[in-house]
Amino acid sequence: xxxxxxxxxxxxxxxxxxxxxxxxxxxxxxxxxxxxxxxxxxxxxxxxxxxxxxxxxxxxxxxxxxxxxxxxxxxxxxxxxxxxxxxxxxxxxxxxxxxxxxxxxxxxxxx
Amino acid sequence: xxxxxxxxxxxxxxxxxxxxxxxxxxxxxxxxxxxxxxxxxxxxxxxxxxxxxxxxxxxxxxxxxxxxxxxxxxxxxxxxxxxxxxxxxxxxxxxxxxxxxxxxxxxxxxxxxxx
Numbered sequence: 001x002x003x004x005x006x007x008x009x010x011x012x013x014x015x016x017x018x019x020x021x022x023x024x025x026x027x028x029x030x031x032x033x034x035x036x037x038x039x040x041x042x043x044x045x046x047x048x049x050x051x052x053x054x055x056x057x058x059x060x061x062x063x064x065x066x067x068x069x070x071x072x073x074x075x076x077x078x079x080x081x082x083x084x085x086x087x088x089x090x091x092x093x094x095x096x097x098x099x100x101x102x103x104x105x106x107x108x109x110x111x
Numbered sequence: 112x113x114x115x116x117x118x119x120x121x122x123x124x125x126x127x128x129x130x131x132x133x134x135x136x137x138x139x140x141x142x143x144x145x146x147x148x149x150x151x152x153x154x155x156x157x158x159x160x161x162x163x164x165x166x167x168x169x170x171x172x173x174x175x176x177x178x179x180x181x182x183x184x185x186x187x188x189x190x191x192x193x194x195x196x197x198x199x200x201x202x203x204x205x206x207x208x209x210x211x212x213x214x215x216x217x218x219x220x221x222x223x224x225x226x
Contacts (some may be wrong), residue, residue, distance in 0.1 A: 004153075008151075011138075013134035023191070031213065032216065041219070042201060042218060042219050042220055043154070043217050044221075045214040045216075045218070048213065048214065055142065087154070088152075091213070097142060097159060097161055098156060098159065098169070099156075099215065101153040101154040101155075102153055103151055103152060103153040104153055
C-alpha cells in the first residue's frame, strides 16, 4: 500500500533549528515535495527532491534518501512566522499526475 | 495573474442538498485536482483532470462528480450532501512540463459544513 509518515506535532524555539522527518512507502517514486500550510490557508510549495542529497534554499533545506524511503525538511533560524503545518508529498511513479500526501506536521515556534 | 481561485469560500448545506464548487486558474495549466482536507488525515484526492474534457477518479471519489468543460475551469459537484462531506476543499493545478514546474498550485479553499 501507499504510506507516508510524519510526526503529528513539533515544538521549537525562535532562532533554533528544527528537522521534520518524513518516511514513505509507495509503489513507485517520481519525486518528493514539501509544502507549508498556515492555519486556514492553502498549501504553498517549499521544495522538491527527486535525486538523493540535500537541496538548500535560504533558511530551508530538504534532504532525500531514496534507498531508505526517507526525507527531512530542515528549518534554520526559526521565526515566529514559521509556525505552520508542513506537508510531505510523494509523486507516485505509477501515475505521475498524482501526489500522495502525509498527514502533515504542525510546528509551533515559541519565543 | 490571480493563480487559482475558488468560490464560494464558505458554505453551509443541509443533508440532501446539492451544490457546485467552482475552481478557475489563469496559468494555462493542463492538470487540475480536487482535494479534501480533514483534521489528522492530510490532503486526499477526490478527482483530477489531465486536460479539457477529461476527468478521473482519485482516492475518495464517492459522492462527488466533476466536469472540465474548459481548460481553465474545474467544477466539483455534490448531488446529495452528507455530514461526512463536511471538510475543507482545495483545488489545485499544475503544468505538464517537468522539473520545478511540476509543483501543484493550490487555491484558497472552500470550507463546507453539512448539517
